[in-house]
Structure formats: structure tokens, C-alpha cells
Amino acid sequence: MVDGNTYWLHLALRELLDNAVRFRPGPTGRIDISLTEGDTSWRIAVLDDGFGIEPQNQGQLFKRFARIETDANRHLVGMGIGLYLVQEVARAHGGRVLVDSRPGAGSEFTFELPRSAPKGDSRQG
8 A cells, every 4th residue: 555645646656658669669659567575665666668778868867848859759748757756746645657658669668666555554654
């Protein structure tokens, strides 16, 4: 279980899925979604076989209004706030967002949030 604002959590996950769909090389492609329970957190990973991101550009991904333009994605419209929003929602809930990407091989974005304290537990969750 995770404590949080349902609206913002839903919006963040929708942004991750939207990115996976938009940044793929054609009308078809593979997107895998997984949910993993850890000792202290839940992780939702979105893995795609899209364009991928150069290592030197990955630091720009979560900056507000930042767009990484390449020949492959130049035609896509956007304001560059989607992943920034995802990161801010994760942080506001005590979590984080991780990225693992290779050009031409796709990307994996992992949205990680702390688990709630069990009912009756005196710890704050």
C-alpha cells in the first residue's frame, strides 16, 4: 500500500505511459509495465523499445521545459514538463524516478514510492 494523492499519482503514471507511446519509432512497439514490491517501497517500471536517450542528455530529462530534440523525435509536439511533473509527484510522495536508457534500444523509467506503514503501526507512512 502507498499513501498519497490519487489524482497526482495517476497523472504521473499516465505521463510515463504517454512518453513510452510517443517516443517510439513507429506505430507499433513494445511497452512493458511491471509492479514490484520491495521491503520499503513499491516500484512501477515502464519499459519501451523506443528511440532511447543518449547518456549525456539524460540529466536534462527531469528539468522543467527541457526537451531533447533529435532527428527521430523532432516532429513530436510537447512542452517539456511531463517528466518534470513525474519527478515532482514522486518527490512530493517521498519517492523518486529512475531512468535506464540506451540509444536505439529504448528506455526504462521506474517510479518508486515508499510503502505505507501497516494499519496499527505507530510509524508515520
